[in-house]
Amino acid sequence: MSTPHFASVNDALVELRDVTFGYGERPVLAELSLRVPRGQVTALMGASGGGKTTVLRLIGGQQRAQQGQVLVGGQDVGAMDEAQLYAARRRMGMLFQFGALFTDLSVFENVAFPLREHTRLPEALIRDIVLMKLGAVGLRGARELMPAQISGGMARRVALARAIALDPELIMYDEPFAGLDPISLATAARLIRRLNAALGITSIVVSHDVQETFLIADQVIILGDGKVAAQGTPDELRASTDPLIRQFIGIDAEGPVQFHYPGPSIEQDFGIEVAR
Template sequence: MSALPAPAENDLLVELRDVTFGYGERTVLDRLSLSVPRGKVTALMGASGGGKTTVLRLIGGQYRAQRGQVLVGGQDVGAMSEAQLYAMRRRMGMLFQFGALFTDLSVFENVAFPLREHTALPEALIRDIVLMKLDAVGLRGARDLMPAQISGGMARRVALARAIALDPELVMYDEPFAGLDPISLGTAARLIRRLNDALGITSVVVSHDVQETFHIADQVIILADGGVAAHGTPDEVRASTDPLVRQFIGMDVDGPVQFHYPGPTAEQDFGVQA
């Protein structure tokens, strides 16, 4: 598969350059390089355990690369001080798996939280901003409800309103479609695309849902074996002949990704003679 034309450096919001990272003796990312263009929706996909969420954590500065550079807006995240990290994170929004709303705060208070935490805006202005963000996700009327009173799909939309409360440059989504019914899933996918375009933000979506993610993404990156197995437009990735990419897109049981995690043989564990 041919590579995408390399965008100009100032057109990139995020770059990973030759990044290596692992947990203990297990290497998850091995000299990984990828880029996220400004104003686009980039899908980060691949089998479970392939390092997708790790990439998000490296971008947000929760982890620091053991080798290589993670650049956000041209700045090296690994070289930032704590104060610089906090300043950078104010330009980011994060939608966690299953929303991660504060269960003891109302819908309104959940969305207002980052505004009160990171700004000195007057309450009247915070109220207007919160209602505008809730309106953008179709939930202005649910402002007084508690998280336990709304559905999983609605909770995900509240979490999205909270993620965009500070008008971030970058929004990262960690499995935004997990556990949603087909209607809520489709609503969430369209909302990600619409908000990305309307607000001029950059989106990175980690997802296993091939159909909906390919439908909204400008660029798809599939991670495997610590690196990039495929990248390009959704149509280019669909046309890949790589066996691992074909297995992932086709949801096949048999292929390079095995069911059993590597370990001792059954004979070794159970003492069975071959």
């Protein structure tokens, strides 16, 4: 298994340059530019529908930017052919929301799947790798269990073991804390931080959980209106006086993001006059 490593470009493993993208007539990203430093945990945050998961899809090549460039290791993902894209994806790991395990495969077989799909390693070596990856997430003893027999938090850890099976340089996490109880959530957060340091990888974490995400992130990027609304270290954002940032991280209940979706006024909808 000899896949070339991503090159280092100005210490940024991932860079988006003036990226524009939308679904149909609905714009999502508007000339978005951001950089993900190599070896760090970068949190990607913002309101629902703000384009966070879309950024992950663009990096992984599931979607192509309509304008601009998505660079991974200095290579434009949007310009890759199928073979180049598959080679690039072998250097990436993805933790999907809620784990997305194969329900008909055991814990062991779920983690072994990418090794069997992308390598020709002998079974004895695959077994050793799978057990090491499960050991890294504390679930070596659960190897024979089926997904239906484990908790949501355990399923998320199995999915993480599968994501690191091919020793990726980049791991992307899509809402890794969604639906977890406080203990499982804290365990998952510590695991992301620990694996990032131990494996020397680069992590992008999409999350709405401000408290846990701020504890593990080196830098935080907040998206708004299809662009970077704010970025900095967790401490820098906590100290910000920007109304959008203060509303987002929960310091202020009210702010630029309105509760009501834009639409006709009450007078227009109900044909009545409302006292002001």
